[in-house]
Amino acid sequence: MADDPRDIPALFSQVPDGLFGPLASPNRRHHWRLLYQLYQDRFGPDAPLPPSVGFLRREIVADLERFLLTDDPWEAEEGEAPEASLPARANALYERFRTAGWLRQERIGAREMVSMPPMVARLLGMLTEFIERGPAFLGAKVKSIELQLQQVVAGHAEGDTLDEAADQARQLLSFVAATSVQVREVMTELAREESTASFARALFERYVSKLFVGDYADLHSADHPLARRASILAMVHEIAHSQIRDRLRDWYRQRLTDGDEARAELRLQRALRRLEEIDRIDEYLDRLEADIRLANRRAVAFLDYRLRAPDKLDVLVDRAIRAVLAAPEGVLRLPVAPGGLLHEGRLRPPRQLSAQIERSANPERIATPEQLARMSLLRQMKRARLVLPEDLQRYVGKHLQAGSVDSAALPIQTIADLRAFQTLLTLGIRGGKAGVLRPGDPLRNMLKGFRVELLPDTRTDNGHLAVPRFIVHRQGKAA
Incomplete structure (x- = not known):
């Protein structure tokens, strides 16, 4: 049964429309580095507690100036110093982030105070967590789902806890399915490595350390939390066929659906359906194991070929030469049609390249050595x-x-x-x-x-x- 369209969350009612503009521009990597530094130093959970009214605008601009002074990504990538002055560039970047919605500026008295909207800070935190996430441990996710369902069955938690457990169950299956796809993609990329050393290094750095499930070796053991999914399914069945269902439906109706009984029932059914899908975890794990076994065989075969082929290649070539010299003339005929093997008629016609369009843009200005020296001296000052x-x-x-x-x-x-x-x-x-x-x-x-x-x-x-x-x-x- 499809979810109600009214339950689909609207993204741009929570975040500004132009929020992703800096991250979709040609300089998106540079903008991300500056946003990440601002979040870590000013607005993130590891930063000092910010004032309730925010920071002074000149403090944020000074932070951007300091980032550009100590580590200028534009200069590092292009090899040339930008023509604009450092304060002008910092102010332009600040206005870009403020216009896009990453920063919010308010006037309090005669001061301009800057803060980061809560939803934007939450989104930036999720992006940071996504980047820094390492191998997952499925046992911890299963334990969390089981404990939350125990709270719901005991009457100590309501629909919000049930939704959280359902979301974790969906994320658990999605993670295992995505890991299978990533294993296949990584092995395809590893096959393009030219040297044995680069293949082995990439194999352990990308395949083993980043994609491997942390508790993969213990998944089928008797004491692994995944073995208790039968208990999870039993609690889901109890919720669906007891008075707990009526209590949760009333909670959804009062808190989430504005009294709509039908929508409350749909929300409850969706949560229960997602929890019941955890029974398919074996299917996903079997496919993951098959992909990992195939990847392991391909990796071992590739390494074996790379390590053994150079030693036997000279022997095979010498053997082929001796066989050709000793073979009768009729045996050496190639299975090809009559005519010149390398005749021009058999060759592929040359590719016609279209003429390049002359550019009419303004030529780039190249800084003189004196200008570069002056800017370097200014940075040192x-x-x-x-x-x-x-x-x-x-x-x-x-x-x-x-x-x-x-x-x-x-x-x-x-x-x-x-x-x-x-x-x-x-x-x-x-x-x-x-x-x-x-x-x-x-x-x-x-x-x-x-x-x-x-x-x-x-x-x-x-x-x-x-x-x-x-x-x-x-x-x-x-x-």
């Missing part, structure tokens, strides 16, 4: 003035030998030292005010292993700056 947490820790750790060091004892020999000294002064000034260095502040992340105490009544003059005196104290482990 900006990097020397950029203070990262590791730069500050390196400067403090070099001069903080005892428990503390006075600002007058901090030498300034390079631009990087001057910027590190200014950053320490900023930490001392802002750290002396209550509530200034809040959690999530980028400056707060630089205070690792030390703290800065400001002495406003005295001053330090090191020949470059005349500033309030401060003292850097060691805190915990050495910086």
